[in-house]
Amino acid sequence: MTDYRTPTRFQRFRLPLRALLIDDRAWFVSRDLAKLASIRTDTDFTRKLDEDQLRDELILLEDGGFSLERLVNESGLHQLLLVHYYHPEHRGLRRWITDEVVPGLDREHAQGQQPRRRLMSWQGQPLNLMEWQGTLWIRYEDMPRFQGQVPERKALL
Known part of the structure; x- marks a missing residue:
């Protein structure tokens, strides 16, 4: 199996956020994002996003397995946190993602050898x-x- 992506794992308040840099754009695992934002994951909360803000990718899990995950790009993340599921505490989450997660992805990608x-x-x-x-x-x-x-x-x- 060679058609998979390896996410970078970030931690906030003991909750993981797996993120990837695909074609110079930050993408986030939607289930992780929902848990961090206290959004119910039993519904398709991403249905409110445009199709260019979503993608499904096969990602490598920490245990060596694989999982097909729904990813949300940075634009979709802001739309979910600040428009559709607004809560004042989401500002802190957005700042953490903008100030730490996205720059962390850029640094890791710069060290890699991907085209x-x-x-x-x-x-x-x-x-x-x-x-x-x-x-x-x-x-x-x-x-x-x-x-x-x-x-x-x-x-x-």
């Missing part, structure tokens, strides 16, 4: 690159445009 997507502007056009092991990589299909050789477009009849 990261980069967007670069080249001659006024956006160019998608991949940064891996200190080197920038470009897709083979983008090379003609990168070299200034734009293929002719044929008119549709």
